[in-house]
Amino acid sequence: MRVHQMWDGYPELKTNLSSVLSLIESHVRVRDKTVAATINNLVHSGGKLLRPAYSLLCSQIGPDSEKEKAVAVAAAIEAIHMASLVHDDVIDDADTRHNHATIHTMHGNKFAIYSGDYLFCISFQILAQHASSLAHLDFNTRGMEKILAGELDQLNSRFKPSLSVKSYLSRVAGKTAQLFAISCYSGAMEGGATRKQAMNAWNMGHYIGMTFQIMDDILDFKGSSHCLGKPVMSDLQQGIYTLPLIYAMQQKPNAFKPFLEKKDMLTENDLTVIAELIDQYKGVEKAQALADKYTAKALKQLSKLPSGDYKEILEEVTTKLLKRKS
Template sequence: MQVHPMWDSYPELREDLSNVLELINKHIRVRDKNVNAIIKDRIFGGGKLLRPIYSILCSNIGPDKDKDRAIAVAAALETLHMATLIHDDVIDGASTRHGKQTLHTSEGSKFAIYAGDYLFSVCFTILSRHATSLAHLEFNSRSMEKVLSGELDQLNARFQPPTSVKGYLSRISGKTAQLFAVSCYSGAIESKATKKQARNAWNMGHYIGMAFQIMDDILDYQGQEQTVGKPIMADVKQGIYTLPLIYAMQSNPKQLQTLLQKNEDLSSNDMEMILATIKQEKGLEKSRKLAERYTNKALKEMKKLPEGTYKDYLYTITMKLLTRLF
């Protein structure tokens, strides 16, 4: 288990994240040692641990600063995130994650689905032992419903004409922004923050999650595979049409419709034409501007939180996510 090198410049946060991984590791106890090792090998595969760090930082908002409890809540949230990623990879048919084979690719879809289900149970086991209230557990259960609903919406929208920005934003609100919001909110309420402060933390996390997903979708068109962790334009090949393509479709529907009607049969030349059209219609630029707007909304919510050094970390990390310096 190694913490991503992006945290090397933040030794205090790196130590917290190391403790998060260690706690998750202790709670993964499958009887079959081989199965246990396979699951651990995949889930400790180099993720950036953004959701747990936001939860830990937001545990400084309220007056009750309990580091052990903050680590436990962060561990539960990261386990939840790991579970959704495993299921997401099965649905998308993704072959790699963080440069490694996905679990369903190496072990089969049935194995991966059960492994994801197992991690869901680990998440709630950790929460039941460390969360301070049943209301917190219920809140996270409802949040999980929204995350899975977002995944189902994305699955149902595959290969559908990419015309609705509103529909896209609704999907990523459930699929990605919900977990960022829950992470910030959970840290806040576990530190006994006021309702208003917890709501500010929730809003901040939601806006960060929206900006994060939009930036991820931009990178799907212009990033490097070793950076993104999956083949470039993988989403388009899988029929997942994201914001840059939606914006381009609104400006130039005729050419893109002809190409996208091929569905899974898109050639490399077709992909180049799609990318060229997106750039020509400024789909990437428009998407980046929307990500910036969400980031600015997050910063406004951040300013409303109580002062402390944790806010310096929140600001620095959030800005680096937008510029992808991480």
């Protein structure tokens, strides 16, 4: 199984991530060969596998870490993430993901939704087989409710320039941070961590997720389409107004109004002017400052975890991830 090169320096973790992908693939038993091939292509699409990596690392917090169980929980997490991406792409009408054509552009929305639903089924099949308690399984299903609520919040807020920083952060807490938090918490619980340790892992994952999404939104204005795997400023074109824009609009809302009134009819020149306005009113700078605060909170929660090799890797990976430039 091909695993992203970012894990080359961590051979044991890379091997376990390969096992995660193999386990997901082994659960693809749908009769429709096109659906099966599509899901398998998604498994091999080259994503960073951040959420299962955090789950695997956090499984070593407690004294009862078992490779098979840790891999199973991580696989369930990644299947949920893959499913949410498929549904995201349909809602956002995104053409590419990781520089590959999205499922709905190749096979249509109905086919894509079915594929995403099937991935959810795979996740809960794996969890049902390996979760150590029904309470733990329930925790994950309730977590899914919050993720889906975040997705709905984003859908309902499209092309609404009145979005506040508070509303944006609430959306991110559900849409992105929730699954990072679940990843860390689930790994810790299945490894026999104490409730307090598991909650530290949860909080760490939450803050990592918040920073990760803010950084993604910053890079949507500053990055390149090759590095991002999607067109630059694609969120803005889809009516998804993120933190750099929100901060800049707080300074001079009338400067942005004539552009945002165009909704999905923005030209390349419009996008260039909006980017210049965001830079002028320090939208990216202020978003970066908030990302730095969440990074500090994440590292503080990490520092509370028990010592071990896993902790050094967590700190190294988290620092690189949350301070990335692409």
